[in-house]
Amino acid sequence: MISVIIPAYNAEQCISHAIDSVLAQTLAPDEIIVVDDGSTDNTAKIIKQYGSKVRYIYQENSSCGGARNTGIRAARYEWVALQDADDEWLANKLELQMRLLKDNPDLRWCGCNNYNVNGPRRAYKCYPDKAKAGLAGRDYFENFFREAAKNYFRIHPITMIIRRDIFDEVGLFSEDLLRSEDTDMWCRIAFRYPKFGYISEPLALAHLDVSNPTLEQLRLYAKRGVYFRKMISRHLPLAEKSGHLEEYKTFAQQILKRTLKKIIFHGHKQDARETVRQFKDLFPWYWRFSAYALTIFPVLTSNILHSIMYIRYFLGLEDAVSRRWNYSKKSGKHK
Secondary structure (H helix, E strand, C coil): CEEEEEEECCCCCCHHHHHHHHHCCCCCCCEEEEEEECCCCCHHHHHHCCHHHCEEEEECCCCHHHHHHHHHHHCCCCEEEECCCCEEECCCHHHHHHHHHHHCCCCCEEEEEEEEEECCEEEECCCHHHHHHHHCCCCEECCHHHHHHCCCCCCCHHHCEEECCHHHHHCCCCCCCCCCHHHHHHHHHHHHCCCEEEEEEEEEEEECCCCCHHHHHHHHHHCCCHHHHHHHHHHHHHHHHHCCHHHHHHHHHHHHHHHHHHHHHCCCHHHHHHHHHHCCCCCCHHHHHHHHHHCCCHHHHHHHHHHHHHHHHHCCCCCCCCCHHHCCHHHCCCC
């Protein structure tokens, strides 16, 4: 009853690890669909070596969301599990998640914790003890927005299993959001189905050290916050219509604060000021003031913040694992 969907773009160095981790599941999926999003390397050749174990679909280059949508349209089974070409699942991921869904038949979607991996460093996406505290002995969070705003969990797409018919209700991934299209989807689902299944133990590995120049440039552009601003603007009327406005506002505040920090860290003056201007009702006055003050000399502020964070990283004081140090100055962090 499970279709696994893997979008792939120029993923020759990692796609086999992703597919192998799906094939190694203790609960085997019924189909694995890999959507080749216009790769120009040996991605297709590697995928086709798996023969009938994998359904290969090629499309002209679109986006990660567009490739996922192609896979969803082609999916034959009741549940859709999302995987990425550069990540891996632990062997019991599908088994434990499907057991949770079977035990809670009213749930329509489910996620889990994961490890972020960068070279030899590995860290929890979320601390399991904190997630367990939020779950309070249940297999699910009662309200996606309320519990996410408390940072009880953070979601990576590779952890998600969703009923196929939900996409008929809420629509497919937004293809004009080249980043944050996953958060956009989770919110649209949560407006209708706020109860969210979750396993606090990590069941997947998100590899943050896989090099893909095209995706790195896209991620750097996303640091401007353009996609999150667009997404939240769309969601506010949807949240009001669905009766989840207050919970969503609290959730949106957390996203905007994290986004603003990244914008300032990367030295984007106009985007920082546009973010607090556009959502002035969601930022306390001192956040708005700080955004303007810290971007008077944006490059200087960015360089100071980079130096402070690198010292923390070098001394081993940074617990989280991120892509932060994968980007070079040549990548255009101040553009």
